[in-house]
Amino acid sequence: MNTPPPPRLSVSGLEVAFGGLTALDGVSFEVRDGETVALIGPNGAGKTTVFNAVCGLVKPRKGTVRIGGRPAPSRPTGLLKAGVARTLQGLGLFERMTVLENVLVPLTALRVPDAVAKAHSTLAELGLADLAARPAGTLPYPERKRVALARALAADPKLLLLDEPAGGLGTADIDALAETVGRVAGSGRAVLLVEHHVDFVMRVADRIVVLDFGQVIASGTPEAVQGDPAVEAAYLGLEAAA
Numbered sequence: 001m002n003t004p005p006p007p008r009l010s011v012s013g014l015e016v017a018f019g020g021l022t023a024l025d026g027v028s029f030e031v032r033d034g035e036t037v038a039l040i041g042p043n044g045a046g047k048t049t050v051f052n053a054v055c056g057l058v059k060p061r062k063g064t065v066r067i068g069g070r071p072a073p074s075r076p077t078g079l080l081k082a083g084v085a086r087t088l089q090g091l092g093l094f095e096r097m098t099v100l101e102n103v104l105v106p107l108t109a110l111r112v113p114d115a116v117a118k119a120h121s122t123l124a125e126l127g128l129a130d131l132a133a134r135p136a137g138t139l140p141y142p143e144r145k146r147v148a149l150a151r152a153l154a155a156d157p158k159l160l161l162l163d164e165p166a167g168g169l170g171t172a173d174i175d176a177l178a179e180t181v182g183r184v185a186g187s188g189r190a191v192l193l194v195e196h197h198v199d200f201v202m203r204v205a206d207r208i209v210v211l212d213f214g215q216v217i218a219s220g221t222p223e224a225v226q227g228d229p230a231v232e233a234a235y236l237g238l239e240a241a242a
């Protein structure tokens, strides 16, 4: 019998504390190749802390993060080499550099051959070809957001982490984003996203993991999670019905 490959991302028993505050308390979930998983939950639930722990930016008190079955590297280049790319809530673009130069940053760090051609093809894929020579800081927010996505996708990550990708976007841009996420997962890559935009999550996620006060309170298909009374209660700030 063939053993299935290890999950692209496996988070197990993660505990993170900031001083006296327990931000994550025994969080476990997996993301497999070709799967899109959304991490949702009220403000302060611990979503960004999960991302930061996956990327080695915060050190867990307990628990493990494994990428493709191996312990997750903690440095940015190590993560890129392990096939992990991330977008940030604040985008983190180099505003004075051109769009092309921004997308070249990870490709240069990885010494990808034909980096310029690869950057151009990624920009074309995301409808940004005409903006390649523009300084990133001069673009409107939706285009800057697409540049951040292009930069994350350029190095062909096996695991793509998206921090509030739909935030601040209008309907047309959200439609385009949903299509891009579908294409990325359809090509066999794993996607983990943190998002408040419920309609977008319902459209793109295969599975949803719901966090509240640092704990996983529900996980499953969008339909299962949507009807879960504990999830409804968490969002209303009420005690879950027993």
Ligand SMILES: Nc1ncnc2c1ncn2[C@@H]1O[C@H](COP(=O)(O)OP(=O)(O)OP(=O)(O)O)[C@@H](O)[C@H]1O
Binding pocket: 018, 021, 023, 041, 042, 043, 044, 045, 046, 047, 048, 049, 050
């Ligand atoms: N560096 C830090 N130092 C101290 N407390 C922190 C730090 N980072 C996060 N926290 C706290 O940890 C908890 C989880 O925060 P986190 O940002 O992960 O939540 P979130 O679900 O991403 O929230 P939001 O939806 O508002 O972005 C919160 O109580 C937050 O105040």
